[in-house]
Amino acid sequence: MFCDDCVNKEISTKDLQSVIDTLDNFKQKVIVVADGKYEASNDGTPFNENDDIKRIILNFRNLINGKLPPPIILSFEDSVDVAGDIINLYKAKTKTISKERKEILKKIGSLIGENEGSRNWLIDMFVGLVLGGIFGGASIYLIKRKDIHDKFNNMNQELQKDREDINKGQSNINEDSKLAEFRNENNDLKNENSKLKDENNQLKGENNRLKNESNSSLIDEQSRVVELSVERKITTFYLSTPNADGSFRDTRSNTMNPANHMYEFELIDENTAKFKPIDNPSVVTEATSYPESYLKPVCEYIGGFNSSAKSIKLERGNEGIAKLVGDKWELKTKAKIKLL
Known part of the structure; x- marks a missing residue:
């Protein structure tokens, strides 16, 4: 059971x-x-x-x-x-x-x-007294039992109230803990945001510096290109036909004119220059028509002379060399050309 x-x-x-x-x-x-x-x-x-x-x-x-x-x-x-x-x-x-x-x-x-018929009055009286005592004790017992039951109910109610108070306190503690955790996370986010702002400012400063350097470099490069261009214009000039001895009169011009010029000069230093025939159709026709006067004094043919050539080619390093003496450019080395 x-x-x-x-x-x-x-x-x-x-x-x-x-x-x-x-x-x-x-x-x-x-x-x-x-x-x-x-x-x-x-x-x-x-x-x-x-x-x-x-x-x-x-x-x-x-x-x-x-x-x-x-x-x-x-x-x-x-x-x-x-x-x-x-x-x-x-x-x-x-x-x-x-x-x-x-x-x-x-x-x-x-x-x-025993059976009911066998009892006598003495036993009945004695039993009555005993039963009276029993019932009296039972009454006292029941009263005490009810009192205990009431006390137990009161204690149970007090315990229930204490339990509710504890639960409320625990709930408040949990809310405070969550609030503190949220504040900590918010502070961490603020710190991280501040770091990102600092890094962004540094990047902006670096970007501005690079822009300034880039602009400065671009200006310098443009200036250098202009200088080189001016220098090239100054160091490159054009002369007419050579003399029979291979010299050229120093009647230099910075602008090429096919009707007046036949050779292009480029200064190596103040008194030395390298030269080559101008590869222009009218110049090529004039030169191949009168090679003894225009080509032979200052040039050597690679592959022989070609009277029907349409172009004069010269490989790098095969330019002629002339030296300025007074008002003449005297021949030092002939140019090696191909008539194609």
Whole structure:
């Protein structure tokens, strides 16, 4: 009923002697149950109306750790109040073990078991007194039981209120903790944002510096290109046909005119220049028509002379060299040309 391996015995409260003998003779744990509720035991365990029988048995078995057999359950068939009265008698018996009390209890047990017709008035009176005492004790017991029940309810209400207060306090603590966590995260984001702003400002400064350097470099490069262009214009000039000895009169011009000029000069230094025939159709036609006057004094043919050539080609490094002496450019090295 209350545990699988407990010894369950159902007895009647009318058989008081059987109850007393059972409680006296069993050497193991005996738990008395009335109307499905724990009432007492033979080891003097105090009564508590809130005790659950299964929990009592479990605690007992854990306590003995399997060294003793399972408890015996005595279940009364009658009501709780009657069973409680009999148990109170048994408690009184165990407190004062006197021969006279034992005899009285035995007589009560035997008299309860007799037929109604065999009772006499003395027994009826005695039994009436005993039953009156029993009912009086039962009344006191019920009053105390109700008082205990009220106290338990009050305690339970107080515990419930304390539990609610604790839950509210815990909720407030959790909210405070979340708020603190949120503030910490917000501060971290602010710090990170500040770092990003600093890095952005640094990048802007670096970008401006690079722009200034780039603009400055571009201006310098443009200036250098202009200077080189001017220098090239100054160092490159044009002359007419050579003399028979290979010299040129220094009638230089910075602008080429095919009708007047036949050779292009480029200064190496102030008094030295390299030269080559101008590769222009009208110049080529004029030169190939009068090669003895225009080409042979200052040029050597690579691959022979070609009177029908349309172009005069010269590989780099094959330019002629002339030296400025007075107002003449005197020949030092002839140019090597191809007539194609």
